[in-house]
Amino acid sequence: MSDELKDIVLNYVTKEYLEDDSEPLTYDTPLISGGIVDSFSMVSLKRFLENKCAISIPDDEATPEAFDSVHKIVSLVQRFVAKKG
Amino acid sequence: MSNIGSYDERVKNFSWTIAEKELGYKPGDVINIGWYCTDRICEQGKGSKVALHWEGFTGAEKTYTYNDIRLASNTIGAFLRGLGLKDGERVCLFMDKIPELYLGFLGILKIGAIAQPLFSAFGDESLFVRLSNAEASAVITQKKHAPKVRKILEKLPHIRHIIIVDHDGVAPLKDREVAFSLERSAPVEHFDIHPTKAESASVLHYTSGTTGMPKGVQHVHYSLISQYLTAKWALDIREDDIYWCTADPGWVTGTSYGIIAPFAIGVTQCVLDAGFSAEAWYKWIEKRRVTMWYSAPTAIRSLMKAGDEIVKKYDLFSLRHLASVGEPLNSEAVVWSQKVFGMPFYDTYWQTETGSIVIGNYPGMEVRPGSMGKPFPGITGTVLDPVKSEPYATHGKIGLVALKFDWPSRMRTYWNNEEAFQKKFRNGWYITGDRSKIDKDGYFWFAGRDDDIINTAGHLVSPFEVESALLEHPAVAESAVVSKPDPINLEVVKAFVALKPGFIAGKDLDLEIMNFIRKKLSPLAMPQEIEFVPSLPKTRSGKIMRRILHAKEWGEEIGDTSTLEND
Numbered sequence: 105m106s107d108e109l110k111d112i113v114l115n116y117v118t119k120e121y122l123e124d125d126s127e128p129l130t131y132d133t134p135l136i137s138g139g140i141v142d143s144f145s146m147v148s149l150k151r152f153l154e155n156k157c158a159i160s161i162p163d164d165e166a167t168p169e170a171f172d173s174v175h176k177i178v179s180l181v182q183r184f185v186a187k188k189g
Numbered sequence: 190m191s192n193i194g195s196y197d198e199r200v201k202n203f204s205w206t207i208a209e210k211e212l213g214y215k216p217g218d219v220i221n222i223g224w225y226c227t228d229r230i231c232e233q234g235k236g237s238k239v240a241l242h243w244e245g246f247t248g249a250e251k252t253y254t255y256n257d258i259r260l261a262s263n264t265i266g267a268f269l270r271g272l273g274l275k276d277g278e279r280v281c282l283f284m285d286k287i288p289e290l291y292l293g294f295l296g297i298l299k300i301g302a303i304a305q306p307l308f309s310a311f312g313d314e315s316l317f318v319r320l321s322n323a324e325a326s327a328v329i330t331q332k333k334h335a336p337k338v339r340k341i342l343e344k345l346p347h348i349r350h351i352i353i354v355d356h357d358g359v360a361p362l363k364d365r366e367v368a369f370s371l372e373r374s375a376p377v378e379h380f381d382i383h384p385t386k387a388e389s390a391s392v393l394h395y396t397s398g399t400t401g402m403p404k405g406v407q408h409v410h411y412s413l414i415s416q417y418l419t420a421k422w423a424l425d426i427r428e429d430d431i432y433w434c435t436a437d438p439g440w441v442t443g444t445s446y447g448i449i450a451p452f453a454i455g456v457t458q459c460v461l462d463a464g465f466s467a468e469a470w471y472k473w474i475e476k477r478r479v480t481m482w483y484s485a486p487t488a489i490r491s492l493m494k495a496g497d498e499i500v501k502k503y504d505l506f507s508l509r510h511l512a513s514v515g516e517p518l519n520s521e522a523v524v525w526s527q528k529v530f531g532m533p534f535y536d537t538y539w540q541t542e543t544g545s546i547v548i549g550n551y552p553g554m555e556v557r558p559g560s561m562g563k564p565f566p567g568i569t570g571t572v573l574d575p576v577k578s579e580p581y582a583t584h585g586k587i588g589l590v591a592l593k594f595d596w597p598s599r600m601r602t603y604w605n606n607e608e609a610f611q612k613k614f615r616n617g618w619y620i621t622g623d624r625s626k627i628d629k630d631g632y633f634w635f636a637g638r639d640d641d642i643i644n645t646a647g648h649l650v651s652p653f654e655v656e657s658a659l660l661e662h663p664a665v666a667e668s669a670v671v672s673k674p675d676p677i678n679l680e681v682v683k684a685f686v687a688l689k690p691g692f693i694a695g696k697d698l699d700l701e702i703m704n705f706i707r708k709k710l711s712p713l714a715m716p717q718e719i720e721f722v723p724s725l726p727k728t729r730s731g732k733i734m735r736r737i738l739h740a741k742e743w744g745e746e747i748g749d750t751s752t753l754e755n756d
Binding site: 172 | 246285333334336337464469494495697699700712713715717
């Protein structure tokens with residue numbers, strides 16, 4: 105699940121937030137601190153994750169630090185998927 | 190002792206000639222902002238002083254002295270002139286906060302052209318509206334943003350050149366594109382700076398209004414007089430400061446106080462081109478020993494949310510003075526900064542149209558948490574009775590914030606829209622569009638906008654622009670856009686959407702529409718919440734009653750519904 109989710113998130117961010125000529129993303133590319141996803145766009149990324157994984161991420165957990173790479177996003181999502189049981 | 194000294198004494202003895210004399214300017218002289226920001230500082234013997242410390246998100250660092258920025262702006266100016274660009278033409282800057290944005294701004298001004306900075310996160314539609322209205326002749330951009338320009342280029346016949354500052358020399362250049370590398374260009378030592386005068390157009394900043402498309406606020410080179418003095422007195426910038434203005438030069442704060450004022454003063458400033466992170470920001474202040482920090486309430490509230498423990502990890506004792514801009518600074522943020530930094534953020538109030546600070550809290554003056562402060566010396570500010578369009582005779586009543594329109598950096602017009610410009614005045618007063626009251630001691634207290642404009646994270650978003658864009662989505666039949674309260678951003682955009690037959694409301698459509706607006710307009714304009722409704726409240730004449738939706742979001746009284754159409 106983890107590898108599959110990483111690819112899903114990577115592909116989504118690439119498709120939605122990257123311009124055509126940009127450097128390809130990796131699982132560790134800084135997304136927020138790297139200026140690829142700004143704090144406003146984070147809302148739509150959070151919505152995507154919630155829809156995709158049928159979870160709800162509290163606003164105080166959806167921090168720039170938690171969303172700063174594909175790896176970190178997947179760690180966050182997996183916590184809430186696990187809580188769902 | 191602060192630069193302003195006693196506010197009351199300054200008010201009594203004020204004249205804008207104070208700034209003119211400090212800058213060595215006399216009425217009728219040539220005045221070119223690019224020269225004042227670079228050459229003049231070098232002629233004072235400060236050419237080897239650091240003007241700019243820049244750091245990008247990968248950790249790349251660049252440092253420029255005043256002589257470096259003099260040469261760089263000359264070089265860019267010469268390149269632009271070589272392309273045939275002339276004084277009065279609009280040259281757009283569409284870049285991240287990279288050095289070429291700052292240096293390109295000065296280069297454009299040196300040839301007497303008009304700089305049109307645009308926020309690099311703008312989508313192609315937002316970009317098109319602004320470039321076509323300005324009839325821009327050229328766009329200076331980066332390869333990552335060039336695709337957005339290419340997408341709309343066919344509809345922009347006025348654009349003759351798209352200048353790509355980081356072209357890799359490998360990918361083929363497309364229609365009207367030309368590569369320029371500051372690093373690989375031979376520096377231009379002697380440059381014939383265009384002899385602009387006080388009323389020569391300098392900068393065009395686009396701002397959103399309630400109705401219609403964004404308007405181009407046109408400024409002139411004489412704006413330097415206000416920007417210079419307000420930076421010295423309101424922001425208390427001193428020559429030995431290390432100054433950090435967090436604003437992007439796509440917005441007026443980033444040009445007035447991120448380029449013009451600090452460089453004209455000759456201060457060392459630092460720029461961090463990275464997304465927001467509390468850790469990264471505090472690390473930056475510690476690393477650069479920032480002494481004067483000018484930021485925005487949304488960022489301050491985000492820092493508050495990150496907690497006090499992070500602050501303790503860093504040595505921030507270099508900080509001497511803090512100020513904020515863009516939206517009202519809530520009293521909690523003022524109290525918090527006093528607690529964690531040992532000093533409050535001093536709120537400043539102004540807008541794109543004013544070009545510089547007009548009301549503020551000043552060093553030495555009592556800061557009343559939550560207050561906008563008092564008019565800057567030389568500014569006559571009041572609150573008008575909305576019905577009579579006259580100043581209230583007594584204090585404490587909420588009305589329209591109004592200013593006597595006579596300071597150097599006031600806008601001169603809206604580009605190609607003199608009619609809209611004239612509508613900004615009532616009874617001889619310039620109306621800012623905000624409401625406020627004045628207390629018995631002369632402090633202004635913000636009381637909301639007088640129109641439907643949404644102020645999100647300090648940036649104005651037009652509901653009309655978002656509604657128009659929503660109608661371009663195939664699923665949307667009609668929409669109404671209002672502001673929704675937000676603890677960090679003050680307000681965010683919320684859209685009420687009625688769908689066309691055959692479309693089903695749901696999470697997937699919700700996300701699709703959000704992304705549609707984000708890419709078409711900007712992340713700021715993206716509705717943070719969409720509520721699907723069967724229909725929108727309208728008057729009998731068919732006008733959408735946004736105020737009813739707004740009142741519900743803000744928990745306010747809905748008011749008179751006698752004109753509401755009955756279902």
